Amino acid sequence: MTESPGLVAQLLKVVVAYTWFFEACDDSVLDDDTALKQMEYAAYLLNQLSDADKRRLLDELSALAAAESDPSEREFVQGFAFAMGLVPS
Known part of the structure; x- marks a missing residue:
């Protein structure tokens, strides 16, 4: 299956939303x-993903946070990886 360039970003937006x-x-x-x-x-x-896929999600989360205009939602996105256990505490 060929990956659509925006697929991961869009699916991550859905999960975060x-x-x-x-x-x-x-x-x-x-x-x-x-x-x-x-x-x-x-x-x-999300924690069933490979380490490489988790790193990709972290990159996508950084981009989502940077693009978020609402301060409370931006803060949520910035803390999402930690809250979901994708990064060590």
């Missing part, structure tokens, strides 16, 4: 336990 939603929504929209389970599952899936 959904995890931002889980992080930012209040209890009236989504139960905290459900949100946490979904975020943990996303972290689990």
Whole structure:
């Protein structure tokens, strides 16, 4: 399968957008336990990637953070790799 140049970046935007939603929504929209389970599952899936793919995601996350105009969302993207366990603490 030939990779589309923007595929990884676009899919990562989707993952970040959904995890931002889980992080930012209040209890009236989504139960905290459900949100946490979904975020943990996303972290689990991302951690199944090879080290090379994780490095590529880190590069893409840096680009996403640099392009983000909303300060709170930019901060979330900047901390995403750590929160998902993609980088050591």
